[in-house]
Amino acid sequence: MKNQGQSLFFNSQPQITSTANIVGPFEGIGQLTGYFDYIMKDSLEGHTSWEKCESYMLEWSIRKAIDKASYQLSDIDFVMAGDLLNQLTSTHFAVRNLNIPFLGLYGACSTLVEGMLLASALIDGRFASNMIAAVSSHHDTAERQYRFPTEQGVQRPPISQWTVTGAGALLISANNSNSSKPKVVAGTVGKIVDMGIKDTNAMGPAMAPAAADTLIAHFSNLNIQPRYYDMIYTGDLGKVGKLLLIELLKESGYNLSTNYEDCGCMIYTNDQDTHSGASGCASSAVVFSGYIYQQLMQKNLRRVLLVGTGSLHSPTSYQQKESIPSIAHAVAIEA
Amino acid sequence: MKNQGQSLFFNSQPQITSTANIVGPFEGIGQLTGYFDYIMKDSLEGHTSWEKCESYMLEWSIRKAIDKASYQLSDIDFVMAGDLLNQLTSTHFAVRNLNIPFLGLYGACSTLVEGMLLASALIDGRFASNMIAAVSSHHDTAERQYRFPTEQGVQRPPISQWTVTGAGALLISANNSNSSKPKVVAGTVGKIVDMGIKDTNAMGPAMAPAAADTLIAHFSNLNIQPRYYDMIYTGDLGKVGKLLLIELLKESGYNLSTNYEDCGCMIYTNDQDTHSGASGCASSAVVFSGYIYQQLMQKNLRRVLLVGTGSLHSPTSYQQKESIPSIAHAVAIEA
Numbered sequence: 001m002k003n004q005g006q007s008l009f010f011n012s013q014p015q016i017t018s019t020a021n022i023v024g025p026f027e028g029i030g031q032l033t034g035y036f037d038y039i040m041k042d043s044l045e046g047h048t049s050w051e052k053c054e055s056y057m058l059e060w061s062i063r064k065a066i067d068k069a070s071y072q073l074s075d076i077d078f079v080m081a082g083d084l085l086n087q088l089t090s091t092h093f094a095v096r097n098l099n100i101p102f103l104g105l106y107g108a109c110s111t112l113v114e115g116m117l118l119a120s121a122l123i124d125g126r127f128a129s130n131m132i133a134a135v136s137s138h139h140d141t142a143e144r145q146y147r148f149p150t151e152q153g154v155q156r157p158p159i160s161q162w163t164v165t166g167a168g169a170l171l172i173s174a175n176n177s178n179s180s181k182p183k184v185v186a187g188t189v190g191k192i193v194d195m196g197i198k199d200t201n202a203m204g205p206a207m208a209p210a211a212a213d214t215l216i217a218h219f220s221n222l223n224i225q226p227r228y229y230d231m232i233y234t235g236d237l238g239k240v241g242k243l244l245l246i247e248l249l250k251e252s253g254y255n256l257s258t259n260y261e262d263c264g265c266m267i268y269t270n271d272q273d274t275h276s277g278a279s280g281c282a283s284s285a286v287v288f289s290g291y292i293y294q295q296l297m298q299k300n301l302r303r304v305l306l307v308g309t310g311s312l313h314s315p316t317s318y319q320q321k322e323s324i325p326s327i328a329h330a331v332a333i334e335a
Numbered sequence: 336m337k338n339q340g341q342s343l344f345f346n347s348q349p350q351i352t353s354t355a356n357i358v359g360p361f362e363g364i365g366q367l368t369g370y371f372d373y374i375m376k377d378s379l380e381g382h383t384s385w386e387k388c389e390s391y392m393l394e395w396s397i398r399k400a401i402d403k404a405s406y407q408l409s410d411i412d413f414v415m416a417g418d419l420l421n422q423l424t425s426t427h428f429a430v431r432n433l434n435i436p437f438l439g440l441y442g443a444c445s446t447l448v449e450g451m452l453l454a455s456a457l458i459d460g461r462f463a464s465n466m467i468a469a470v471s472s473h474h475d476t477a478e479r480q481y482r483f484p485t486e487q488g489v490q491r492p493p494i495s496q497w498t499v500t501g502a503g504a505l506l507i508s509a510n511n512s513n514s515s516k517p518k519v520v521a522g523t524v525g526k527i528v529d530m531g532i533k534d535t536n537a538m539g540p541a542m543a544p545a546a547a548d549t550l551i552a553h554f555s556n557l558n559i560q561p562r563y564y565d566m567i568y569t570g571d572l573g574k575v576g577k578l579l580l581i582e583l584l585k586e587s588g589y590n591l592s593t594n595y596e597d598c599g600c601m602i603y604t605n606d607q608d609t610h611s612g613a614s615g616c617a618s619s620a621v622v623f624s625g626y627i628y629q630q631l632m633q634k635n636l637r638r639v640l641l642v643g644t645g646s647l648h649s650p651t652s653y654q655q656k657e658s659i660p661s662i663a664h665a666v667a668i669e670a
Binding site: 001002003006008048049051052077078082084085086087088089092093095096098099100101102103104105106107108114117118121122124125126127128129145189190191192194312313314315316317320322325327 | 336337338341343383384386387412413417419420421422423424427428430431433434435436437438439440441442443449452453456457459460461462463464480524525526527529647648649650651652655657660662
């Protein structure tokens with residue numbers, strides 16, 4: 001068997017052949033300028049709604065990842081994608097234009113890693129040769145769906161995070177042993193963890209216990225310590241959630257203090273006043289497809305664990321006084 | 336390779352070890368009385384909201400499928416599940432109570448078949464031994480999310496369908512060659528098809544071209560004719576969509592007139608006045624997990640093709656004047 005507990009082993013080591021990303025102007029002037037394929041001039045980029053712009057970003061990133069590998073759309077066996085919007089609105093209208101068989105995923109901000117795990121499993125199981133895993137988020141579509149109309153200008157509490165406007169796509173392929181592309185070697189599927197937090201501004205603290213649960217399972221199933229990886233990245237715990245995760249792992253005997261960062265803390269500068277950092281499907285997607293992928297290609301990093309973190313509440317569940325169920329999936333990439 | 340075009344072949348033939356379902360009282364007095372594990376006394380079953388009741392149904396069906404196989408929750412490697420609600424509300428609160436690693440799917444009413452395909456691929460790829468594929472829908476949660484407050488009593492047009500209140504779960508396992516359980520042998524992943532229909536009451540006609548596209552790909556990839564199957568079932572095209580599908584396949588040279596039925600036409604009696612029939616994730620789920628599974632177990636049917644059909648619009652995309660993108664996935668089961 002190619003699983004141990006909740007972890008999976010991709011023996012054939014599917015490769016990440018190419019990546020692409022696109023971001024909004026606010027992301028473009030942040031810490032990672034230079035690691036994006038395209039920075040939009042505004043939050044609409046000529047579209048008539050934020051949702052249509054988000055859909056455009058996702059389609060753009062998928063096409064760009066395929067272009068970069070000098071592949072055609074018809075070379076892709078299946079697309080796995082998702083976003084934060086109700087009924088995956090951005091995704092469906094993006095994929096409608098591609099004529100590629102499609103499997104829709106929802107894991108909130110953990111969706112990219114969910115897609116990477118399932119795409120790698122289908123490739124390792126010899127069901128596909130080339131797959132796309134892609135996600136998008138948009139600050140303005142997320143704000144009005146999850147919180148308040150942006151026009152209302154509601155003051156944000158210090159613990160809140162800023163949804164990234166952006167999209168990222170990865171082209172994952174069967175291993176070509178001649179290539180020096182980063183390889184997907186293993187992963188861990190998360191369980192839903194809910195510690196009873198009901199404040200939907202506190203998504204980082206709500207998700208940190210899920211990230212801890214998955215990391216502990218990953219280290220235990222693979223019988224490794226955090227130091228096995230050059231770097232461990234979580235998706236969007238933000239400044240508060242990141243500190244909580246380090247604390248939670250310390251309590252379980254794992255030291256994350258030297259080789260761990262959160263993608264949500266890497267996108268904006270302190271001057272940009274996003275409070276606790278970035279969130280959204282695109283948080284891990286634009287950081288991984290840009291900065292981290294480049295570090296892997298240049299062999300500055302050789303072993304990376306990417307942990308997608310998802311807050312699984314809905315406005316309806318919040319209105320019905322429910323707490324925030326969370327999940328985290330992990331994927332190990334080696335250069 | 337274990338794929339041909341957009342079709343997958345599960346060479347090890349994972350088995351459907353057990354199934355379970357639960358429905359509302361309106362479904363319970365329909366055509367399939369006797370094929371349900373539990374019929375609720377009302378649409379709340381003691382819960383404080385329809386959403387919480389839907390979540391209860393999904394959890395109940397998953398636990399029941401595991402119970403029927405005399406398994407424990409801890410025997411299940413992964414759950415794949417989804418529903419129609421924003422952010423998969425029913426699913427996340429159901430799975431929160433199970434402590435099983437989870438992968439969330441969204442394919443609207445095609446989600447059960449999407450889950451069957453991915454679960455079978457993970458099992459065939461030796462990433463799992465036992466998986467759950469499960470979905471739910473609830474008439475009252477769907478109505479108020481997609482259409483009007485039910486209290487408003489808006490008149491429904493004749494082409495509209497009635498969302499099934501129910502949930503269904505399948506326990507899919509690695510093939511035990513000693514068992515006589517139905518086997519998942521192949522499947523076809525659909526593309527998104529959108530013929531420009533904008534009337535969200537006409538979901539059957541919107542989805543029929545997607546079902547046709549997937550069926551034609553399936554027959555072509557497998558080099559078979561529709562008569563290869565004892566029966567072909569679509570998920571929820573309803574009376575109008577069913578006739579359209581037969582017509583569309585006839586134009587492509589395939590005869591569906593003798594061995595094809597739509598699950599959406601099998602649940603309610605004509606007296607129940609649901610207009611064009613049933614819809615919802617639970618339409619295919621309760622019919623497959625009840626009636627069809629029993630026919631397979633009794634060898635009354637030996638080869639079945641189940642085609643999950645999903646209408647991928649959202650209220651937001653409808654408000655933004657978009658048409659209805661649709662998808663269909665097919666899975667072949669043999670007894």
